[in-house]
Amino acid sequence: MARLARGKIRYERYEEFLQMMTAALLCAVVGEEEVFLVLAVVAMQRLRAYEQLVEPTTHAGMYPTHNFMEVIGGFDFRELFRFEKPDFILLLEVQELPAELEIHRGGFGTSRVPMEIALGLTLWRLACPTTLLRDRLFWGIGEAMICEIFNLTITAIYERWGHLVGQLQHEAILPKIDIFCAAIEGRGAPLDRCWAFIDGTIRAISRPRVMQRLWYNGWKRKHALKYQAVDTPDGIIRQLWGPMLGRRHDVALVGESGLLQYLEQWFNDAAGTPYYIYGDPAYQLSPWLQTPFKGVLTQDQQNFNSDMSACRVTVEWGFGKIMALWPYVDYAKKQHVALSAYGLGKQYSVAGLLTNCHSCLYGNSTSKFFGVRPPTLRSYLAGEG
Template structure:
């Protein structure tokens, strides 16, 4: 098909304005006006990098370096998430495979790349990429969180903290900033003391730093103690239903299984926090042992953000 000259394009526009759309259609059919070439609503993109290189050529070291896990672990993850991620093909296009959705989400989460760059990498549009990230995140929340974040064997946890120096302890709790984009509503509520937008992740971890309970979503301006009191974990600990193992007796004091927090948390029969002010030798030793055991939650947050 020959290309139209600038004069012919201007003539076609003038005709459309002077004769109306119905007359222009008739003239196009008669060959007096050259019709503009129709374009499809979706641009053609290439998926060769994903289909032919990543899936077929990459070895485990390349998978680990780029996706932060081995290919076998990736495939296992896809199998676990597939009930929530399988989509039907439509007449307009084929649905993204579960593997590609998971890969897109992992790549976006593992790298600082912008949505446009990741979309070009995988051969998808920005909106498709954004939807895939949200879909995978929701699938992980629905299907995997309860399998990964759970209390586990309480006696093993208690023994682990006892070896570190604190008796009858079931976990350490704290909060950390999770950076977010500026929200549309009440944005100032999400600006933290360091000057960026964030939500608070509050978690309980065991002696090796594994998450056993977590809560996320509160604005960072809300105080840690208030978030904790509205945390489902607080109610279970208050009712004595979270740790079901019996209490122990130290000296003449009956001690339940406790968790450890920093000075921002309230002192409870089941929550220990450091002494403040002028300390004697016993109080100073108590603070040292509590701090030593509570460091596991700080390390857990560090590992999470490093991933």
């Protein structure tokens, strides 16, 4: 993390503590003792979090203690694992994962790894596509064991929470859909019932040994997998469907995912008027999926396309945040089709899920652009946000 960014975060956190302590002292002056005690406790918690963030790293080698929560400093912890220490503990708590991972070693018994270590190692690998040798030197765990821990943790997270990105959660979206529509219209969009944006993305993979034509994308000129995302104005990726072969068109992803049928079933108001999402010209027009005007355009149609494009670009920010937080899933040399033990699709889905968790805790560019706050982490994982 750059020194300027560290200094900015340091200033913001200390400013929060000073503001809270000032409010507590003012309450003490006017005789509000109960409010003073509450604010003072909160202020001391902010101070402790600030001190924890700025303390230096004392780590000289992870093995054999594995006590990375204590020896890594606050800024370094956030850069290595993408979450601050209190939020890492919260993430570990709310994800409801097993306390330990059991790794069966054939005739050599069973190894048990605490979930704290497993989640930390998984975030570490996703945040930086480093070599297994460096992983072993840092964690003090053998390369084969690191791979097994990583794969089992990805699977555990996907099996428990994969539905949050695998399919639209209408129970969480419908109560907020009018807020989403108003936020998009408030940014100059001419559509008043548009609540989200859809797009596809191409993720490069290592060149397969066999059937290379299946994976080759002639437009990008590389072997790839394709994914489809639906993003709302709060910056949450509501669907991250895939993967599909790199040679397939975005329209094929819409058809295979069953998205239009799901929208037709759930996304209408009481009078039957549809709420719709908006995509680029590659998609086909439907009552639940709007697209730009095509062909020879009038000035009004050009203005419509320009205004909607200025809002639709936010879906690209969602893909960009996944790549910025978890470069592992964008590193083609690590993406081996049919060789990854638990599938590249699970890895990318978990990366999208963790990106949503990060947005719940720290916000994102899309939510700031539209002025819609993301849900809390607990409400998102509970399917309420």
